[in-house]
Amino acid sequence: MKITIVAVGKLKGKYLKEGISEYSKRLSRFCELQIIEVEDEQAPENLSVSQEEQVKRREAERIIKRVKEGSVLIVLDLKGKKLSSEEFSDKLNSFFISGKSHITFVIGGSLGLDEELVRKADFSLSLSDMTFPHQLARLILVEQIFRAFKILNNETYHK
Template sequence: MKITIIAVGKLKEKYLRDGINEYTKRLSKFCNLEIIEVSDEQAPDNLSSLQEEQVKKREGERIIKRLKEGAALIVLDVCGKKLSSEELARKIDSFFISGKSNITFVIGGSLGLDKDLLNMADFRLSLSDMTFPHQLARLILLEQVYRSFKIINGEPYHK
């Protein structure tokens, strides 16, 4: 089983890198994990909607170049479906059961994801109704993927 996370932007904060390293180590028991960072576009606060779409388009093109054919594609999207940890575990397991041994999660930049990329997704996942910095979303996602594998394997994990 392979899990790939494609994320826009580089992690800058040490505490996030430390947390991601910890979950990367924990996940090595369950899957082959690859984290791919693609560069983000500069996006000043006063962008027009057209400029925002152009930024998302350029970031989306970088992401699409890194997608592997045949992998299930799950994108993080504020308008996506919210799942419990158990439901996410079932969703991940359902891809594996259906013969997809590779799952790619995509985390967009601060403006979100391009509509073409959203339309390519096998599933759109929302982490919460709350807003998180996209860099923190990477850590939250890794923790939930780890929790999912613990659930799938019937192993205890704190609730």
């Protein structure tokens, strides 16, 4: 099984890098994990709606180039489906059972994702009703993927 995370922007905080590194090590016994960073668009604060759409479209073009043909595409989106950890585990398992061995998660930049990219996705996932910085979302996602594999393997995981 292969999991790829395509994320807009470079990870900056040391604590985020360390957390992701730790969960990546833990995940190595369950799957091959690859994290790909694509360049974010530089955007001033007061963008018009059309300028925001252009920024998201350019970022989406970079993202889509990194998604492998045949991979299940899951986007993180505020309007996506909210799942418990158990439901998330079941969702991943349903893709594996259907013969899909590669899942790609996409985390957009600070403006979110291009709507066309969201429509192309096989599944749209919301991590919470709360809003998280996109860099923190990367750490939360990696932890939840690890938790999902622990659940799938009937292993306890409390912490």
